[in-house]
Amino acid sequence: MNPDxxxxxxxxILLVVVPQASLAAFVPAxxxxxxxxxxxxxxxxxxxxxxxxxxxxxxxxxxxxAARIGPRKVQLVALVLxxxxxxxxxxxxxVLTLTAxxxxxxxxxxxxxxxARVYVQEALPERQRLPALTGLSTAxxxxxxxxxxxxxxxxxxxSWRPIMLGLGLLSAGxxxxxxxxxxxxxxxxxxxxxxxxxxxxxxxxxxxxxxxCLAWCVYFTFITFSSHTLQVRLGTTSTVFSLLYALVVAGYxxxxxxxxxxxxxxxxxxxLLVSGLVSLAATAVMTLGAYLYPQEPxxxxxxxAVAMTGIGAAFPVCQAGMLRxxxxxxxxxxxxxxxxQMTSGAVYTGVLSWTDPTESAALSxxxxxPAAALxxxxxxxxxxxxxRSGREKSPVGSPARPDTPQARSSGDPxxxxxxxxxxx
Numbered sequence: 001m002n003p004d005x006x007x008x009x010x011x012x013i014l015l016v017v018v019p020q021a022s023l024a025a026f027v028p029a030x031x032x033x034x035x036x037x038x039x040x041x042x043x044x045x046x047x048x049x050x051x052x053x054x055x056x057x058x059x060x061x062x063x064x065x066a067a068r069i070g071p072r073k074v075q076l077v078a079l080v081l082x083x084x085x086x087x088x089x090x091x092x093x094x095v096l097t098l099t100a101x102x103x104x105x106x107x108x109x110x111x112x113x114x115x116a117r118v119y120v121q122e123a124l125p126e127r128q129r130l131p132a133l134t135g136l137s138t139a140x141x142x143x144x145x146x147x148x149x150x151x152x153x154x155x156x157x158x159s160w161r162p163i164m165l166g167l168g169l170l171s172a173g174x175x176x177x178x179x180x181x182x183x184x185x186x187x188x189x190x191x192x193x194x195x196x197x198x199x200x201x202x203x204x205x206x207x208x209x210x211x212x213c214l215a216w217c218v219y220f221t222f223i224t225f226s227s228h229t230l231q232v233r234l235g236t237t238s239t240v241f242s243l244l245y246a247l248v249v250a251g252y253x254x255x256x257x258x259x260x261x262x263x264x265x266x267x268x269x270x271x272l273l274v275s276g277l278v279s280l281a282a283t284a285v286m287t288l289g290a291y292l293y294p295q296e297p298x299x300x301x302x303x304x305a306v307a308m309t310g311i312g313a314a315f316p317v318c319q320a321g322m323l324r325x326x327x328x329x330x331x332x333x334x335x336x337x338x339x340x341q342m343t344s345g346a347v348y349t350g351v352l353s354w355t356d357p358t359e360s361a362a363l364s365x366x367x368x369x370p371a372a373a374l375x376x377x378x379x380x381x382x383x384x385x386x387x388r389s390g391r392e393k394s395p396v397g398s399p400a401r402p403d404t405p406q407a408r409s410s411g412d413p414x415x416x417x418x419x420x421x422x423x424x
Contacts, residue, residue: 004181005124009132011181012119013139014174015075015112018082019055022109022167023223024144026051026102028152028242029160030227036160039095041228042356047099048224049350054103056342058110063118063335071115071122071331072182079175082108086168090161109171110342114335121323123183134260137316141253144223144245152242199333205325209337210377211272212318213344215311217370218279220345221352222248222304225366228358234297244301251305255312268321271313273378278310280375283368290364300360307371314374 026033026048034041058078065074085108088101120132154163199205223245230236230244259271282303289299319337326333348370357366 005128007181008119008123008183009128009135011174011177012116012132013135014177015116016136016140017143018079018112018167018171018174019106019109020140020143021147021170022082022086022105023048023051023055024147025151025163025167027223027227027245028148028238029155029163031231031238032155032160033098037092037095037098041232042353042358043095044098045224045228046350046353047095047102049346049353050099051102051106052220052342052346052349054106055110055113056339056346058107059114059342060335060339061107062111062114063332063339066115066118066335067331068187070185070187071118072178072184075111075115075178075182076175078108078111079171079178080108082171083168083175084108086164086171090165090168105167114338117319117323117334118331119182122185133316133320134256137256137319138253140315141249141256141312144249144252146246148245148249149239149242152238156238199326199329200336202325205322205333205337207377207381208318208321208325209340210381211276211314211374212322212337212341214370214374214377215275215279215314215318216341216345217348218283218307218367218374219252219311221349221357221366221370222363224349225352225358225363226300229300229360229363230297233358233360234295236297244297247301248305248308251308252312252315255309255314256316258309259313259316263317263320268317268324269378269382272317272321275310275314275317276371276375276378279307279314279371280368282307282310283364283371287361287364287368290360294360300364304367307367 030041030044030048034044037044062071062074062078082105085101085104089098089105092098092101116136117133120129120136124132151163226245226248227241230241231238236244255275259275263271286300286303286307289296289303293299322334322337352366355362357363
């Protein structure tokens with residue numbers, strides 16, 4: 001591989017690790033932060049919701065600004081903001097200051113989630129895009145799997161403040177790497193608005209967007225409230241919670257790896273169908289177990305780990321489907337895609353936070369609802385695809401036909417039409 005491209009892929013992994021680490025490191029520290037700031041864990045949980053709101057805004061803004069002034073400038077400024085915000089988090093004297101600093105931290109970190117995908121599409125040849133996207137997905141999965149156990153061990157013996165300061169050091173190091181590695185790219189022409197409107201008129205774009213929003217609500221609801229449920233309600237230590245949390249995220253990793261293997265033989269939509277049904281079945285079992293054994297942590301964690309295999313497969317599938325549909329308009333369209341994903345989780349958990357869904361049964365129901373909606377979406381709502389001639393093709397869940405010219409010529413491992421064909 002070209003050394004410059006190898007360095008770029010390493011840089012892109014760091015860009016997606018920064019916001020994931022900022023989120024994952026915070027979760028096991030919630031009770032310690034609440035005690036230190038003389039507030040309730042529920043108040044700290046709300047800061048998680050506002051963090052995700054800032055994360056969503058960052059991704060929408062990053063896509064728009066990248067189209068206007070170029071992704072490199074946007075990414076470097078965002079990393080500087082993340083460094084400053086991380087120092088403010090570590091020094092926060094009260095919950096209001098902490099929450100405001102966390103929002104700024106999200107604004108700085110969230111840009112990388114979008115811009116890393118933009119660079120994959122714009123700076124790498126087509127044959128290297130799938131390995132690069134897989135690397136990003138793996139990093140996104142491994143970061144919340146590794147970070148909570150480490151932080152859980154540290155916060156039992158060390159203040160949470162130096163841990164939060166360490167996030168600033170991570171983003172400072174990423175800034176130095178990005179400054180040397182990210183290629184310069186030109187702003188997009190102002191006339192691209194009409195093309196973007198064509199992308200937003202495509203049912204496939206919105207179908208994958210709706211799917212990732214619901215999948216994210218399943219995931220984010222659990223990580224938002226599980227710390228309170230498992231540590232406060234059920235009495236697990238920070239270390240035990242971190243290990244249980246790592247088990248859940250391990251399910252995500254397994255799901256993403258399975259998706260990578262099976263998408264060589266099945267269409268994206270077929271993989272997403274199975275993912276949605278697996279998530280529904282597992283969360284239904286979790287809900288039943290929570291009603292029968294409300295004081296047992298494993299009745300929440302084990303089914304959630306299974307559900308996360310479905311969610312872990314759904315995330316990269318939805319992202320690949322979105323990129324397939326946007327063609328040359330990846331900057332703004334990707335920003336909107338990830339903005340809607342993060343906003344859905346922030347809104348859903350924000351509403352839930354006022355009902356205090358931290359009892360086992362209430363948390364399981366809160367997770368089951370979006371899982372059920374995802375299953376309905378992937379089984380009932382089946383938008384047709386457009387072929388080169390503009391005529392509707394078979395429904396998205398129908399079997400792929402590898403003997404078609406489109407399938408043979410496509411670079412997509414799922415044997416779907418290429419982005420270029422979709423643009424035509």
